[in-house]
Amino acid sequence: MADPNVxxxxxxxxxxxxxxxxxxxxxxxxxxxxxxxxxxxxxVYLILSxxxxxxxxxxxxxxxxxxxxxxxxMVTDSAGKEGMKFFPFVFSLFMFVLVANMFGMIPVxxxxxxxxxxTFALALLVFVVVVVYGFMRNxxxxxxxxxxxxxxxxxxxxxAVIEVISFLSRPISLSxxxxxxxxxxxxxxxxxxxxxxxxxxxxxxxWLGALLPLALTVGITALEFLVAAxxxxxxxxxxxxxxxxxxxxxx
Amino acid sequence: xxxEAAKFIGAGLACFGMAGAAIGVANIFSNFLSGALRNPAxxxxxxxxxxxxxxxxxxxxxxxxxxxxxxxxxx
Numbered sequence: 001m002a003d004p005n006v007x008x009x010x011x012x013x014x015x016x017x018x019x020x021x022x023x024x025x026x027x028x029x030x031x032x033x034x035x036x037x038x039x040x041x042x043x044v045y046l047i048l049s050x051x052x053x054x055x056x057x058x059x060x061x062x063x064x065x066x067x068x069x070x071x072x073x074m075v076t077d078s079a080g081k082e083g084m085k086f087f088p089f090v091f092s093l094f095m096f097v098l099v100a101n102m103f104g105m106i107p108v109x110x111x112x113x114x115x116x117x118x119t120f121a122l123a124l125l126v127f128v129v130v131v132v133y134g135f136m137r138n139x140x141x142x143x144x145x146x147x148x149x150x151x152x153x154x155x156x157x158x159x160a161v162i163e164v165i166s167f168l169s170r171p172i173s174l175s176x177x178x179x180x181x182x183x184x185x186x187x188x189x190x191x192x193x194x195x196x197x198x199x200x201x202x203x204x205x206x207w208l209g210a211l212l213p214l215a216l217t218v219g220i221t222a223l224e225f226l227v228a229a230x231x232x233x234x235x236x237x238x239x240x241x242x243x244x245x246x247x248x249x250x251x
Numbered sequence: 252x253x254x255e256a257a258k259f260i261g262a263g264l265a266c267f268g269m270a271g272a273a274i275g276v277a278n279i280f281s282n283f284l285s286g287a288l289r290n291p292a293x294x295x296x297x298x299x300x301x302x303x304x305x306x307x308x309x310x311x312x313x314x315x316x317x318x319x320x321x322x323x324x325x326x
Contacts, residue, residue, distance in 0.1 A: 187324075
C-alpha cells in the first residue's frame with residue numbers, strides 16, 4: 001500500500017479488474033469499462049440526436065452536425081475530396097480521443113488515453129491503414145514519397161534513408177504525443193492537489209498557504225481541458241495528413 | 252552513487268529539454284503574431300496551422316517531461 005504521507009501520483013493509472021474470468025486475462029477492467037463507456041456514449045448520442053433528421057436542427061442535432069462539419073472540413077482541407085473516403089475512420093478517432101480525454105477530466109474516472117498501449121494501438125492502426133492503402137492505390141509508386149523532387153542525385157540516397165526513418169517514426173510520435181500530454185497533465189494535477197492537502201495539514205497558516213496551490217490546480221485543470229480537446233484535434237489532423245500522403249504520394 | 256540519487260539527478264537534467272521546446276513554441280506564436288499584424292485579413296485562415304504547429308512542437312517538450320516522469324516514477 002502507498003504511504004499515506006507521501007503524494008502518490010502513479011496509483012491513479014493502475015489497471016484493476018472489475019470482473020475477471022479467473023486467470024485467463026479475460027474480463028472487464030477499469031480501462032475496458034471506460035473504453036466501452038466512451039464508445040457507447042458517442043454512439044448513443046450521435047444516433048439519438050440525429051434520429052429526427054430535421055432540416056433545421058434542434059440543439060442536440062446541432063452539436064452532432066458541428067462535430068461532423070468540423071472533422072469533414074479538416075479532412076477535406078488536408079486530404080482533398082478523395083480523403084472523404086476515410087471520413088468515418090478519422091471521425092471515429094477524433095470522437096474517441098476527445099471523449100476519452102474528457103472522461104479522464106472527471107475526478108474519479110479512469111483516463112484511457114494515459115496508457116501507451118491504447119494510444120499506440122490507435123497510432124499503429126493509422127500507420128497500417130496509410131501503408132496498406134498507399135500500396136493498394138499507388139502500387140510501387142507509393143515509394144515516391146521518400147524521394148522528394150528537386151534533390152541533387154548525389155545526396156539522394158541519404159535523403160531517402162532519412163525520409164524512411166522519419167516515416168517510420170510517425171506512429172511513435174503520434175502515440176507518444178497523445179500519451180505523454182495526457183499522462184503528464186494528470187500527474188501534474190495529482191501532484192498539485194497533493195500540495196494543497198499537504199499544506200492544509202499544517203494548521204491555520206497552512207490553510208491560508210494552501211490557497212496558492214489550489215489556484216494553480218484550478219488553472220492547470222483549465223489547461224488540461226484545453227489540452228484534451230487540442231490533442232484530439234491534432235491526432236485527427238495528423239491522421240488526415242498521413243492519409244493525404246497515402247492518397248497523393250509526392251512532395 | 253545510489254540509484255535513487257541518480258534517478259533524481261537524471262530527472263532534473265531531463266527538464267533542460269523543455270527549454271528548446273519553449274523557444275520553439277514562442278517562435279511559432281511570435282511569427283504568427285507578426286504576420287497577423289501585417290495582414291490581419293489572412294490571419295483567421297492560418298489559425299488551424301498555428302494550432303497544429305503549436306501542438307507538434309509542444310509534443311517535444313512533453314517528451315522530455317515524460318522522460319523525467321519515467322525516471323522518477325517508473326524506473
